Amino acid sequence: MSVPTPSYTPNYTPRRANWLASNGTKTAEGLDVDPEILDDGFGFDEIEEIPWDDQPLTHSAPVVETIDPKKIAVAVDGASKTYRVRSSSEHLKTQNRVGRRIQRVLGSGWAEIPAVEEVSFVVRRGETVGVIGTNGSGKSTLMKLLTGKIRPTSGDVYATSTPVMLGVNAALVRTISGRENIKLGCLAMGLTPKEADDRFDMIVEISGLQDALDMPLRAYSSGMASRLQFAIATAVDPDILLIDEALNTGDAQFRARTKKRLDEVRAQAGCVFLVSHSLGTIKQMCTRVIWVEQGRLLADGDPEWVCAQYEEYTDHKANDRVRSAQIVYDRTLLKLSPVHIEFTEGTRPTEASQAR
Amino acid sequence: MAAPATERTTPSFTVGAQRVVQMDGTNLARVGARPRLTRYLREIWDFRHFLIYDSHSRASSQNSMDALGRVWMVINPILQAMVYLTIFGYILETHRGVTNFIGYLIIGVFTFRFIQGAVTGGANSIASNQKVVQAFNFPRAILPISSTVRELFATVPTFVVMAVLVYFLGDMQIGDMVREPITLSWHWLLFFPAIFLALLVMVALSLVFARLVNAYNDVKNLISIGTRIWFYTSAVIFSVDRFADKGHEWIMWLMYHNPAFCVLDIIRHAWLYNDFADPYRWIVLAAWAVVGTIIGFIIFWEGEETYGRER
Numbered sequence: 001m002s003v004p005t006p007s008y009t010p011n012y013t014p015r016r017a018n019w020l021a022s023n024g025t026k027t028a029e030g031l032d033v034d035p036e037i038l039d040d041g042f043g044f045d046e047i048e049e050i051p052w053d054d055q056p057l058t059h060s061a062p063v064v065e066t067i068d069p070k071k072i073a074v075a076v077d078g079a080s081k082t083y084r085v086r087s088s089s090e091h092l093k094t095q096n097r098v099g100r101r102i103q104r105v106l107g108s109g110w111a112e113i114p115a116v117e118e119v120s121f122v123v124r125r126g127e128t129v130g131v132i133g134t135n136g137s138g139k140s141t142l143m144k145l146l147t148g149k150i151r152p153t154s155g156d157v158y159a160t161s162t163p164v165m166l167g168v169n170a171a172l173v174r175t176i177s178g179r180e181n182i183k184l185g186c187l188a189m190g191l192t193p194k195e196a197d198d199r200f201d202m203i204v205e206i207s208g209l210q211d212a213l214d215m216p217l218r219a220y221s222s223g224m225a226s227r228l229q230f231a232i233a234t235a236v237d238p239d240i241l242l243i244d245e246a247l248n249t250g251d252a253q254f255r256a257r258t259k260k261r262l263d264e265v266r267a268q269a270g271c272v273f274l275v276s277h278s279l280g281t282i283k284q285m286c287t288r289v290i291w292v293e294q295g296r297l298l299a300d301g302d303p304e305w306v307c308a309q310y311e312e313y314t315d316h317k318a319n320d321r322v323r324s325a326q327i328v329y330d331r332t333l334l335k336l337s338p339v340h341i342e343f344t345e346g347t348r349p350t351e352a353s354q355a356r
Numbered sequence: 357m358a359a360p361a362t363e364r365t366t367p368s369f370t371v372g373a374q375r376v377v378q379m380d381g382t383n384l385a386r387v388g389a390r391p392r393l394t395r396y397l398r399e400i401w402d403f404r405h406f407l408i409y410d411s412h413s414r415a416s417s418q419n420s421m422d423a424l425g426r427v428w429m430v431i432n433p434i435l436q437a438m439v440y441l442t443i444f445g446y447i448l449e450t451h452r453g454v455t456n457f458i459g460y461l462i463i464g465v466f467t468f469r470f471i472q473g474a475v476t477g478g479a480n481s482i483a484s485n486q487k488v489v490q491a492f493n494f495p496r497a498i499l500p501i502s503s504t505v506r507e508l509f510a511t512v513p514t515f516v517v518m519a520v521l522v523y524f525l526g527d528m529q530i531g532d533m534v535r536e537p538i539t540l541s542w543h544w545l546l547f548f549p550a551i552f553l554a555l556l557v558m559v560a561l562s563l564v565f566a567r568l569v570n571a572y573n574d575v576k577n578l579i580s581i582g583t584r585i586w587f588y589t590s591a592v593i594f595s596v597d598r599f600a601d602k603g604h605e606w607i608m609w610l611m612y613h614n615p616a617f618c619v620l621d622i623i624r625h626a627w628l629y630n631d632f633a634d635p636y637r638w639i640v641l642a643a644w645a646v647v648g649t650i651i652g653f654i655i656f657w658e659g660e661e662t663y664g665r666e667r
Binding site (some may be wrong): 189 | 377380382383411413490492493546
């Protein structure tokens with residue numbers, strides 16, 4: 001859907017957000033005054049200025065930017081996800097009594113769960129993007145959309161190569177031994193048998209499971225299994241890398257071992273997404289932060305600023321200050337500049353990647 | 357998982373400047389898109405090591421929880437053959453008109469077991485491997501194929517037992533059964549091309565059913581009843597000629613175009629009667645194998661983007 005480029009010029013003039021006034025009309029009470037006039041030390045000067053359009057919400061002229069095609073790593077174009085799951089309480093929603101009975105026998109219906117609303121952003125090569133959000137905000141769904149594990153309900157995700165998720169989600173077969181699982185995992189990621197053999201020792205070393213290699217996987221503790229999963233996942237060197245809370249698994253000893261390998265993988269990757277709840281890690285590593293909240297892209301930008309907003313939001317949430325949290329949410333959302341992606345005529349990708 | 361509905365009522369509005377990003381998409385690819393068919397086949401070839409390793413490692417660990425381990429791969433079909441022999445040979449006397457009925461029954465039961473196992477396993481291969489599908493990016497057709505090949509690996513000991521039993525017991529005479537001595541000859545080697553073609557047919561069916569089961573989970577319940585019907589229309593435990601004198605010509609026609617019957621007939625002729633089966637059997641079987649594999653791949657490939665997705 002390549003829309004012909006409108007010849008907009010970014011011509012809005014930043015004006016003060018004036019919440020009390022309705023555009024230009026004076027009220028009888030004469031209350032429509034610029035609040036700054038009333039400022040006698042209440043600190044209006046410290047209120048942040050929000051660029052305001054003459055015709056708010058309707059005709060704001062978009063800023064057009066063109067990106068060098070060589071620099072793009074990932075482009076998410078209006079991707080959204082609504083899960084459909086079988087729910088055993090869904091039949092209660094049917095009004096009709098007979099219909100309700102029938103649905104109940106059939107094991108009731110499908111419930112629709114919107115997980116991520118339409119999200120658009122572009123990530124350039126060389127960026128390290130932190131992804132934050134409270135539990136259940138849609139972070140994981142967004143990551144699954146990026147790796148192509150689930151298909152967006154609407155929109156699409158484009159990338160130069162298939163992004164690879166690094167975490168504790170590499171599938172393991174419970175009936176076969178750890179040794180066979182390592183080999184199988186490597187082959188499933190597309191390595192040749194020789195490459196798999198080369199990396200075998202490294203994987204074993206990272207997992208630290210030298211003694212348990214020949215036991216079937218069902219004998220492993222959950223910690224051992226997740227260590228093995230993570231170790232297997234690190235065997236490839238992906239160009240676009242997603243790290244999902246991986247730094248938080250395992251004990252200190254394991255973390256120290258993985259840190260080295262993770263730094264290696266990160267160093268060679270062209271673009272990194274880091275999903276974490278640790279704001280320290282995010283601020284330290286990322287050049288840009290995306291905050292996803294309630295399935296919506298809430299902020300996208302400078303790590304310090306986004307993290308500060310996020311911290312304030314979670315603090316309010318944790319102390320049950322719902323209204324305050326909502327204010328932070330709205331305030332942050334107001335500052336978001338939504339992105340609309342346009343492809344040059346006829347270059348919208350439809351094919352799968354050419355190089356794995 | 358999404359936030360509760362009450363939390364999502366906030367209207368979505370922003371005041372930040374709208375940004376339009378223009379780009380040239382030639383370097384990009386759609387994530388998770390299905391490749392072209394030729395490319396798809398080449399990818400399957402690239403992942404052949406995974407396919408073989410997967411089928412091998414899982415076949416050898418199938419019975420790892422049982423005390424007798426892999427011996428069950430041999431015991432199971434023997435017990436099954438004994439049950440059928442008792443019921444159909446002694447009690448129902450379906451052996452009338454069949455020469456070397458014991459061998460006939462053993463070949464039928466053992467081979468059909470492989471066919472049934474391959475189709476059932478292949479049909480469930482995507483549904484039961486959701487985790488693997490979600491964790492790795494490989495052409496999904498690997499899973500049904502690997503499941504079929506795994507069944508073949510797992511059935512190798514059964515086939516060895518089958519050969520031994522047929523050679524030593526196949527021409528045993530019980531009651532009024534017709535007997536003809538079984539001799540070992542090069543005809544026995546026809547078993548291999550026949551099983552190879554059967555494997556291709558199984559792959560084709562697995563691919564089609566795997567897509568069906570993935571799309572509609574309910575189909576799973578129909579597959580077991582379907583294989584049962586197939587069992588009775590493949591002359592596993594009785595002779596086709598039973599229908600000939602009853603005037604059910606259409607059943608005969610159905611059987612002659614049934615790949616499972618063709619495989620059984622070819623093996624039985626080679627092993628029990630030391631001659632060739634009707635060349636028509638080979639034609640039907642080869643046609644099923646070639647046409648079925650092509651159609652199966654196309655059908656499966658078309659659904660490539662739908663496998664293993666959370667809905």
